[in-house]
Amino acid sequence: MKAQQFLDAMASTANALDLDAHMDLISKQVRVFGVPGYEIIGHQDWYNQCEYEFSNRVLKRVSYQGLNIVVETLREIMFMSIETVEGSDGAKNVSGIEFIIQKEDDGIWRVSQERVLPEDELENEKRLKKL
Numbered sequence: 001m002k003a004q005q006f007l008d009a010m011a012s013t014a015n016a017l018d019l020d021a022h023m024d025l026i027s028k029q030v031r032v033f034g035v036p037g038y039e040i041i042g043h044q045d046w047y048n049q050c051e052y053e054f055s056n057r058v059l060k061r062v063s064y065q066g067l068n069i070v071v072e073t074l075r076e077i078m079f080m081s082i083e084t085v086e087g088s089d090g091a092k093n094v095s096g097i098e099f100i101i102q103k104e105d106d107g108i109w110r111v112s113q114e115r116v117l118p119e120d121e122l123e124n125e126k127r128l129k130k131l
Helices: 003-015 019-021 043-057 118-128
Strands: 025-032 061-073 075-087 094-102 109-116
Touching: 003 019, 003 043, 003 061, 003 075, 003 094, 019 043, 025 043
Parallel strands: 025 109
Antiparallel strands: 061 075, 075 094, 094 109
């Protein structure tokens, strides 16, 4: 699975509220940085959040737009994308995300690190794309 297929799978499993399939895309060693109010989010935190959002239908839709591959090796890909999360209450959150996905020992690509980009870094990224 490459970066675009990974993003498609992240969105489709979240939109289907399929907790097991969604969490199968998340490494047990995942670390998430840059979420306001949290230093680091791990696998259990991610699971708990998804379990709550999926079972209570808090999530309306997740989508990804754009793909900028930074580094790609046979077992690891670092890339950026714009994530849009829409809540069932009408709230909408748009964030730049830097992902690192790794092909784990079982052959499945999973996110091992995710970083929510600060607004200024996201703007710089957008400007660079125009060059």
